[in-house]
Amino acid sequence: MNVAVFWTLAVLAVVSGVMVFRFDSMARATFSLLASLLCVGGLVVLLGLDYLGIVIVLMMTIEMAIMAVFMVMYMMNPAGLMPMTMMHNKKGAAVVCGLVFLLLAAGILFAPWPARRGKAPADPTMDLGMSLMGPQMLTMMTLGMALFATIVATVVLATRRGRYDRLGDDLRARRADDPVRGGVGR
Amino acid sequence: MSLELFLLLAGALFCVGLFGALTQQSIVMLMMGLELMLGGVILGAGAVWHYVAPAAADGQVLIVLAVTAMALEMAVGFAVVTALFRSREVDMTDMAAELKE
């Protein structure tokens, strides 16, 4: 049973991964990537990491739905109604990727992998939580800081308007001058 | 199923993503390649956790890290594309490279 699930998900993941770069339509490419990443989530569940697998499914669904918006926004030919190719350096990339894969495969097949040490905990989710809130606290805090920095950086990069545009040159305007008025009446 | 099979699959996903990241002209498509590469990393980390060291949570922490990296990469990527497009009407890597000249 598990073996059949593995092969189905594995083939689906790779095929839809390849299709991402073959579809003309941006919507299809995005959702093909979503299919591939959902298969990765399924495989992670298969490995016994239920929580992380479901979180991957959750995050990737939301991420790809947002991505679709940007794809349609910034591509010349989002619906793929006129076939066109937007690739460069195809041959070189194919050679590089083939070589990298051969190298990885050789490493995977010939490396002396250590035998399995220890047993999986009864509740891997609990284990992860304890680890993140204990020995790996520094990792967690770094991630938190990175996320916060990203929020600030993306807003700075993406917005054109600053506080002087909103509140006037002396920042004294009673009501912010926004193109769209917000819901709490500021 | 074995460690090698899972890692080979992870490697295949990584290389498909790499091919996409190297060949695509559009910045948004390039990021899709990066996502696929990180998907391979996630799978590899999960496989190593399951088959080599299930008692330690480090493999799981690595997955959390990769998932966060995916989200960050997406957010910053789109912000950069938005900024580039707003200032120069550019949305392709080749055109961004020409800006230097």
Place this chain on the structure above:
Amino acid sequence: MAERTPLWAVFVLPALLVAVALVMAGLDAVLAAGARNGRPGSLREAAVRATGPGREVLRQLVQQPRRTRASDVPLARIGAGLLPVAAVLAAVVLPLGFRSVSDLPEGIVWFNAMEALAWAAVWLAGWGPNSALSLIGGYRFLAQGLAYELPHMLAITTAALGAESLRVGEVVDAQAGLWFAVWMPAAFGIYLLSAMAMAFWGPFDQPVGHDVAGGAASELSGADRVLFLGGRWLLLVVAAAFSVPLFLGGGHGPLLPGWLWTVLKTAAVLAFLVWARRRVPTLRMDRYLELTWVVLTPLAIVQALVVAVVVLNR
């Protein structure tokens, strides 16, 4: 702790959800007619109206479907079909009484993940037909999703925090004494809001609003339309039903058996949501977004903090 559920439950679950959705759609049709005519009308009229949604489904199924030019049929099909599938998958962790089809250890995260599939589904259904109005509907739902998801996640996390478990069965067990709705009122209110937003219902019906001629559903016809709008009803039923194990004590209650309490509480929440639809005007999403991010998210965080402090001192 829930005992093992027999396999036939897998087939009963969708049928049960569809039945509840049909009853609720009938009730909504009766209320709509009452609001239009200004008077309730006779019992006979009401009965005819209540079967209206069922007849509409049959009509759509035999009607000739129409197509738009250069539409992306596979994507639209996937979108329309994904909505009911997501609703049923989310319902897998719903306990009827104290039994669910599968009481997953991460049930709450599972529910959230399946409900997020609706984002993709509505956008795809809006994109597929190659029509501007339906695409606007799809975009509106993404904006709505960004607005409701943050406080929604915090609200359901608060319930999990109160029970110290992500398993829905244990969340129900933790409410044997006091319902979570009583000591987490903010989380409960936010959950009800996002349950409506998730099914683009009531004040959140902009994605299929009249101003864009039906939005994401405007170009769907035939079986696709039945699946999409039916999936929306299923999503509403599932979202309302999930508030019962999370905040309203699940099957706990005096005298009556557990399953009956679950049904009664679900019916009460659903009836409230159907009633609220006619009492509240449609909200614009840019307005609601600021409200959720500036007011509701901090509120949900404070609520989670209070619950965490209580749980730590227990």
